[in-house]
Amino acid sequence: MSAAMTMKLLRSILFWATMFLAACACAQDAEPDTSFAIPLDTVLPAPVTGFEASDYVDNSDAGDKIELTWTLSADDGDGSDDVLSYQLWRSRGAEAAWDSLGTAAAGQARYVDETAEPGVDYHYGIAAFDGVNYSEHASFGPVAGRANFFQSTRTSVLVLMVVFFGMVLVFTKLAERGADLFVRRIPGLNAIEEAVGRATEMGRPVLYVPGIGEIDNIMTIASLTILSHVAKITARYETPLIVPTARAVVMSAAEEVVKEAYAAVGKPDGYNPDNIRYLSDAQFAFAGAVNGIMLREKPAANLYMGAFWAESLLLAETGFEAGAIQVAGTAMVSQLPFFVTACDFTLMGEELYAASAYLSREPKLLGGLKGSDWMKVLSITIMTAGIVLYLLNPDNAFVAWFSSQ
Amino acid sequence: MAFIWTTIGALLTLSIYSFLYKDNPFYKFAEHLVVGVSAGYYLVIYYFNYIHPNVFSPVFLLQIGGEPIGFGSFLWWMALIPGLLGVLLYARFFPKIAWVGRWALGIYVGGYAGLGLSPVMQARVIEQLRANALSVAGVEDPFAAMTNLALAVGIFAAMVYLLIVKRNLGAKNPLAKVGVLLVSAIVAYAGWLVLSLISGAGVVSITNILLVVGLLGTLSYFFFSMKHKGILGGLARVGIVFLMVGFGASFGYTVMSRISLLIGRVSFLLHDWLHLID
Numbered sequence: 001m002s003a004a005m006t007m008k009l010l011r012s013i014l015f016w017a018t019m020f021l022a023a024c025a026c027a028q029d030a031e032p033d034t035s036f037a038i039p040l041d042t043v044l045p046a047p048v049t050g051f052e053a054s055d056y057v058d059n060s061d062a063g064d065k066i067e068l069t070w071t072l073s074a075d076d077g078d079g080s081d082d083v084l085s086y087q088l089w090r091s092r093g094a095e096a097a098w099d100s101l102g103t104a105a106a107g108q109a110r111y112v113d114e115t116a117e118p119g120v121d122y123h124y125g126i127a128a129f130d131g132v133n134y135s136e137h138a139s140f141g142p143v144a145g146r147a148n149f150f151q152s153t154r155t156s157v158l159v160l161m162v163v164f165f166g167m168v169l170v171f172t173k174l175a176e177r178g179a180d181l182f183v184r185r186i187p188g189l190n191a192i193e194e195a196v197g198r199a200t201e202m203g204r205p206v207l208y209v210p211g212i213g214e215i216d217n218i219m220t221i222a223s224l225t226i227l228s229h230v231a232k233i234t235a236r237y238e239t240p241l242i243v244p245t246a247r248a249v250v251m252s253a254a255e256e257v258v259k260e261a262y263a264a265v266g267k268p269d270g271y272n273p274d275n276i277r278y279l280s281d282a283q284f285a286f287a288g289a290v291n292g293i294m295l296r297e298k299p300a301a302n303l304y305m306g307a308f309w310a311e312s313l314l315l316a317e318t319g320f321e322a323g324a325i326q327v328a329g330t331a332m333v334s335q336l337p338f339f340v341t342a343c344d345f346t347l348m349g350e351e352l353y354a355a356s357a358y359l360s361r362e363p364k365l366l367g368g369l370k371g372s373d374w375m376k377v378l379s380i381t382i383m384t385a386g387i388v389l390y391l392l393n394p395d396n397a398f399v400a401w402f403s404s405q
Numbered sequence: 406m407a408f409i410w411t412t413i414g415a416l417l418t419l420s421i422y423s424f425l426y427k428d429n430p431f432y433k434f435a436e437h438l439v440v441g442v443s444a445g446y447y448l449v450i451y452y453f454n455y456i457h458p459n460v461f462s463p464v465f466l467l468q469i470g471g472e473p474i475g476f477g478s479f480l481w482w483m484a485l486i487p488g489l490l491g492v493l494l495y496a497r498f499f500p501k502i503a504w505v506g507r508w509a510l511g512i513y514v515g516g517y518a519g520l521g522l523s524p525v526m527q528a529r530v531i532e533q534l535r536a537n538a539l540s541v542a543g544v545e546d547p548f549a550a551m552t553n554l555a556l557a558v559g560i561f562a563a564m565v566y567l568l569i570v571k572r573n574l575g576a577k578n579p580l581a582k583v584g585v586l587l588v589s590a591i592v593a594y595a596g597w598l599v600l601s602l603i604s605g606a607g608v609v610s611i612t613n614i615l616l617v618v619g620l621l622g623t624l625s626y627f628f629f630s631m632k633h634k635g636i637l638g639g640l641a642r643v644g645i646v647f648l649m650v651g652f653g654a655s656f657g658y659t660v661m662s663r664i665s666l667l668i669g670r671v672s673f674l675l676h677d678w679l680h681l682i683d
Binding site for chain 1: 421424428432433435436439440442443444446447494497498510513514517522523526527530531533534535537538617620621624627628629630631632633648649652653655656659663
């Protein structure tokens, strides 16, 4: 067969094939096949069961929240699996008209109405929705929100607070009666005395920074107690003590503390009010000014005790560069790494308060320290019991008591 | 005009950075400028943000947030009394009546402490206890949970043992230290693998176990009523190891954020001021 004949044959086949396909397409246009049409959904989803509403209690309970709970429709994730959402309604009485309240997604069995008026009786309704049909309506009522005087879900907080303060009071009373309450020596305290001694030998001042916290900050209060201890040492050694502050009230409190300390060791004339300075409320202006003091007045010992934020590393690093011996103490966890890195000794976290109690032997401080110590023992006991009890039975009442908080 | 302010900002930035070389007149000028400006700035801020809207406006202009209030009304008294307490703070400048200032301070500190009690106990004690009590057993399968508990106890005991043995052998014997460390690590790892295989479910998270061990050790470190000797000393040493690891991570994280601040200033100098980069 020649090539020309072959091409002719192929063209013929192609022509008739095209004609056949075109005829098929026309036939389909003429008689549409309706067998693939989506049937109209006329089946209702299974209704919600166990629908309940109750006053919701939380941390800021003003009586304006009502919690709705229900058991999922049998068609939600199961059965015919066609529930898209749950529609919620609310009315102000059994016979009153229903208002749309909101929608909960499929799989969700809880909704908190945060728009209730306290003390008003409400009825709530719910129905599962499959995109076309609503299930049978379930309702509950009346229920009213009310502000709760006692938040029952936080009973464990109350119990632990009572136990803690009970221990604090007992230890405080014991300390007031002269009982010898042991507090171990904090290594950083020895370092403070060494630092002041070194400054005295070098004939240079001691710099004491009480942080940039306000006077209501417990770290500032602890710092002032340690300042009193330091001021007594500097008064004895007749070493200048510079105290820069970032808060006006802290400055006046520091003035009183240092003045009393100098008087207590019989050196009232050694007190120099010009050395207790207010620099600035602005964090970095304060840091810059303290850095200036370090470089120009060249203190041989820098003590940082109190609440510090981002200025901590600026201060400690400059002091390190200036060659001063440095002791820091703070309960600001985020700043401790910088002090640990750049200072010779650091009082970490609660050591600051312990140092304060250790130095002053003040019954209230000792009571607080001993109380918190035994609270730690109690915490370890509760934690261990919680682990064991949970392993034995994850639904035990003890764990549930904490988990419900 | 904008260029002048940008230039002033850039020169002040360079003046502050000149501190990296050594203390100098440019740094001194910038330092004193920022201290002085901040004093004036904060005076204005404090007045307009606190004193004027909370005291002056309600007491003298009889307005709160633009809404009128009655003279002698509850809200009026609620503005006047704290205002007077604030004034009492300045009594310390007059030695004869300085003690009056302590009333205001007492109410301030007491009120703050009272408001903070419940949330602090909730967030810092109860929540921590709850999270740590359950985290070791964070699996449904009780047997797998038991392996977690066994692992926790094992690691804890190994660390305490390691520290006690290390002390007994003496710190001068590095081979003994390394040997004990290796043996402890191998035993802990082997125990973990065996328990995982036996349970079939595997150990869910070693992180949770380390968390509980770290918490127990750290709490022991901050126990001040006994000397850190014997078992308590061992526990405290475990705690300090965890603390230092935590501090190291925190340090690195913060250094990263400080580098981003440096990049911001360099960008200001090269982009906003000199237009050298886009």
